Amino acid sequence: MSLDALLFQAVNGLASASGLFLVAAGLSIIFGVTRIVNMAHGSFYMLGLYLAVTLAPKIGTWIGGPFGFWAGILAAALVVAALGALIEMTLLRRLYGAPELYQLLATFALLLVINDAALFLWGPEDILGPRAPGLSGSVMLLGRRLPEYDIFLALIGPAVLIGLHLLLARTRFGRLIRAATQDREMVAALGINEALLFTMVFALGAGIAGLGGALQMAREPASLTLDLSVLGDAFVVVVVGGMGSIRGAYLAAVLVAEAKALCTALGVVDIFGFTFNMSRLTLVAEFLVMALVLIVRPHGLFGRPQPPAARGGPAEPPLRPFSAPARLLALAAVALFAAMPLIGTLVSYAPVLALDMLVAALFAASLHFIMGPGGMASFGHAAYFGLGAYGTAYAVTALSLPTPLAFATGIGVAAFGAVLFGWFCVRLEGVYFAMLTLAFAQIVWSVAFQWEEVTGGSNGLFDVWPEWPFDSRTGLYLAAFVVTLAGLLLLRRLVFAPFGMALRAARDSRLRAEASGIPVARVRWLAFALAGAVCGAAGGLFAFAKGSISPEAISVGRSIDGLVMVLIGGVQSLIGPVVGAGAFTLLQDSVMRETDYWRALLGLIILAVVLLFPFGIAGGLSRGLRRPGGAR
Amino acid sequence: MTAILEVRELTKHYGGVRALDGVSFSIAPGELLALIGPNGAGKSTCFNIVNGQLRPDSGTVRILGRDVTGLPSRRIAHLGVGRTFQVAAVFGSMTALENVQAALIAARGAVFGFWRPATTIARDEAMALLEQTGMAGEAERPAAALAYGDVKRLELAMALAGDPKLLLMDEPTAGMAAAERGEMIALVQKLTRSRGLAVLFTEHSMDVVFGHADRVIVLARGRLIADGTVDEVRTDLRVREVYLGGTAAAEAAG
DSSP: OOHHHHHHHHHHHHHHHHHHHHHHHHHHHHHHHHOOOOTTHHHHHHHHHHHHHHHHHHHHHHHOHHHHHHHHHHHHHHHHHHHHHHHHHHTGGGTTTSOHHHHHHHHHHHHHHHHHHHHHHHOSSOBOOOOOTTOOSEEEETTEEEEHHHHHHHHHHHHHHHHHHHHHHHSHHHHHHHHHHHOHHHHHHTTOOHHHHHHHHHHHHHHHHHHHHHHGGGTSOBOTTHHHHHHHHHHHHHHHHOTTOHHHHHHHHHHHHHHHHHHHHHOEEEETTEEEEGGGGHHHHHHHHHHHHHHHOTTOSSOOOOOOOOOOSOOOOOOOOOOHHHHHHHHHHHHHHHTHHHHHTTSTTHHHHHHHHHHHHHHHHHHHHHHTTSOOOOSOTHHHHHHHHHHHHHHHHTSOOOHHHHHHHHHHHHHHHHHHHHHHHTTSOHHHHHHHHHHHHHHHHHHHHHOHHHHOGGGOBOOOOOOTTSSSHHHHHHHHHHHHHHHHHHHHHHHHSHHHHHHHHHHHOHHHHHHTTOOHHHHHHHHHHHHHHHHHHHHHHHHHHHSOBOGGGGSHHHHHHHHHHHHHHOTTOSSHHHHHHHHHHHHHHHTGGGOTTHHHHHHHHHHHHHHHOTTOHHHHHHHHHSOTTTOO | OOOSEEEEEEEEEETTEEEEEEEEEEEOTTOEEEEEOSTTSSHHHHHHHHTTSSOOSEEEEEETTEEOTTOOHHHHHHTTEEEEOSSOOOOTTSBHHHHHHHHHHHHTTOOOOOSSOGGGSSHHHHHHHHHHTTOGGGTTSBGGGSOHHHHHHHHHHHHTTTOOSEEEEESTTTTOOHHHHHHHHHHHHHHHHHHTOEEEEEOSOHHHHHHHOSEEEEEETTEEEEEEOHHHHHHOHHHHHHHHHHHHHHHHHO
């Protein structure tokens, strides 16, 4: 590879870094002041781009094309900023005192609603924007044509960095932002209008992200998948740069973008006789950059350790074994599901739905294991579902392994992924943990999408059918029933065992757990790995049940489904996730298939649950079923 | 008799500030040693180096003759060191009894047990510890529902779970009512005697310190300025100067 190719890709990398930086900077500023990680931040970027491609031609007809392009970008950024202010005033304001998990979920619900709104307004097709007037050409650099617009974009990042620096250092608004970032209570005590400050900060962050999106107009089409892909990248950048640090965000954006650009520049290389197509490894590069930085600096390049965030809400009541009525209820449910093949002779659809419920229950229970007793809310549990499903599917289709062995392979792949990613994740707490798990899930999803030779790319893997005796619907159902029941009982057993007690202890008070000699990091790591393995089993069952697996089935959406199931059921209840999984599957089956806008519907359900039932539905029910004398 | 804790020439800088400057002291079994000093004297720094939360720039910490300088808290806990915090930390989602059971399980290194329900493990030992700290009546109550004074007692029971030789108590009576304070420190004193424990504690309440400590060490500006019995320290001129000077200054400011 030649030096000029490298340089060419380096400039290209800087252009990508600018867009990434704008999103991450907005995310960082908003977090600094409001302590909310805005999951909908990628949506602002996406909206900026959609608005720009719509507004630029319109404005162009009034004031002339060349001006229309730039006016369109500015207008898009301003509209997104105004929308940000509106969202802050109507929704986020109600969330500032809520538990972290609810803030994350509510803003994610916002992402879903915005995505469907964009689908409604602009349709499902990608929309190409106009080229930049005056910058549509290219300059010759070392014998290569370098698009002028890329050079312009590469300069925008540093320009915004300097602009933000001046804003923060020289203006009263900037001083207030810095003050609020360091000590919110003090700012409030000094009589500053906090509500106005928060609204303005949110508008600023949203506007910068919108600008970032709008600027991409001449480079990439507006697409509905941008919100999540940008969010995943922005999380990586923020984690690498250090939450709350603007220059850290820029440096990290450059690091990540350059690592990717370098891989693209290297192209196909031979290492020890093996041929690697490095341009396919851009995601792995991103992961490696993040891994290296986090090993050396656990809080990011310029980050400082954050004080543990308040979980909010009252402490959990002590765990109790089933009371007599609850045990009866559980046994009845088990019997009902065991008899499902018989019921199927009357209602043929029942076992199909029941199988979906079993998979969902196992998935949700494995997430709950680290989220409830572990106190670690993963926003990327779909990764292990996906690894289990793909591992199983690959073992069946490519390796032709017998069904039980293929299933075990899937679990093994998921467990391996959870051990690898978990090592990084369990070092972090709260929102950092959430961001990193989401970023890893995004990486797994992209690998499934890009590694066509193994994963079948966007089509996925087909003909994942089990062998005898699991090849009949009843055979598969009963096997899934046994696996799910065993998985649920195992997790339940673990929660009550010394290991689960140590996990709960570390959640309640890390300080006390360490002082008592509990190896908190190792306990959490193992819990993460176990949850990943059980989740992988759910994924394997899913692959067999559907006969296929595709990237769509393991997207971030599935991670969020899991969180919603746990939340509907109530985080504080052990049986909650199972109840929640059942309710969610029924709901999805009956309501969501009726509409194209199920994401928005799901978003509204999440918002309703978060704002109205802070302890979940089964959480409230189980309180009544507990043995007397335990909970107060 | 060999010292349970032996601290030699501890030094710690923060930027240009000397938080600790060549501090040495030791504790014998059965001794209740108070670490006092005005605000900013280096008490917390010294305490956190001994318990493993901070690493000193130089100097050593020995527990039962073993060099533990810079070991993480978790490892130090397993070497026979119990801790209580200024703001008592317990496991809120568990009953008082389960809290002590969790501490016992951790102390025995039995955390990686995956089958037997934890509530059936070490029940009697846990009850015995609750009895020693006067908490037996509250055994089945969730820790989150306990009064703060009881949380402090529960924390003490948990700190005793590993049968420690050394107890590190950061302001054991902070946040308690005046009457409770006396009871708490009397309890600690009793346990110190009966178990042959050594206790290092920091404390703001001078009543507690001068009423119960066997020995007092005084830090000022990172240096150890006095080490002696209650009476010796009370009459020490440098201590009087540090404290009375400080008080006078504070009164003038207030």
